[in-house]
Amino acid sequence: xxxxxxxxxxxxxxxxxxxxxxxxxxxxxxxxxxxxxxxxxxxxxxxxxxxxxxxxxxxxxxxxxxxxxxxxxxxxxxxxxxxxxxxxxxxxxxxxxxxxxxxxxxxxxxxxxxxxxxxxxxxxxxxxxxxxxxxxxxxxxxxxx
Numbered sequence: 001x002x003x004x005x006x007x008x009x010x011x012x013x014x015x016x017x018x019x020x021x022x023x024x025x026x027x028x029x030x031x032x033x034x035x036x037x038x039x040x041x042x043x044x045x046x047x048x049x050x051x052x053x054x055x056x057x058x059x060x061x062x063x064x065x066x067x068x069x070x071x072x073x074x075x076x077x078x079x080x081x082x083x084x085x086x087x088x089x090x091x092x093x094x095x096x097x098x099x100x101x102x103x104x105x106x107x108x109x110x111x112x113x114x115x116x117x118x119x120x121x122x123x124x125x126x127x128x129x130x131x132x133x134x135x136x137x138x139x140x141x142x143x144x145x
Contacts, residue, residue, distance in 0.1 A: 001052060003090055005097050008047035008059060010036055015056035016049075019080045044105075048097045050081070050090045057085040060094040064105050074102035076112040095128055113138075 008016070013033040020027065027035070039045045039061065050058035061078035076098060081090050102110050112130070114121050122132070 001088065003057070003088075003093060004051045005048055005093060006051065008036055008039065008049050010040075012036065012049055012056050012059070016059055019056065019059060019082055020078075022083050023080055046101055047078075048094060048101075050094055052085065052090075057082045058090045058094055060098055062098050062101065064102075064107060065111075071109070072105075072107055073109040073111055074098065074105065074107045076110060079112075091124060092128060 010033060013029050013036055016036070017027065017029040017032045020032065036047070039047050042063075044064040044066075045062070047059060047061040049056045058081040059078070060076060063075050063077055064072060065075050066072045076095075079091060079094060081094075098110060110130075111133075112125065114125065116135075126132070
């Protein structure tokens with residue numbers, strides 16, 4: 001199975017939408033397309049796709065974070081592998097691509113957040129050398145209402 005990696009493109013919107021729905025993210029294809037365009041326009045964001053046989057089978061989204069209280073770091077803000085292609089090393093390849101991008105941006109650290117319910121994902125990240133550093137509660141407020 002030959003997997004290639006490349007930067008995300010607007011042509012990937014339909015496949016990214018379907019993959020994202022596998023993890024319960026319900027955005028429309030149009031919303032995904034808008035987000036892809038925003039990522040491509042930003043120097044501090046990027047996304048890569050894994051392609052097998054012309055089909056996008058995984059994607060990873062990342063951002064360079066600059067906070068007042070810490071050194072800059074790279075944060076993985078999304079990683080989805082097609083459920084039919086998991087456990088084939090695709091996630092590891094996307095993480096390696098992320099490490100490369102993070103280094104190019106001058107970052108020494110990559111962080112990510114993972115839903116407490118996704119225990120298989122926790123094991124995946126730990127297997128790749130990530131260490132759990134804290135648990136926290138996430139809050140949000142909807143400003144549209």
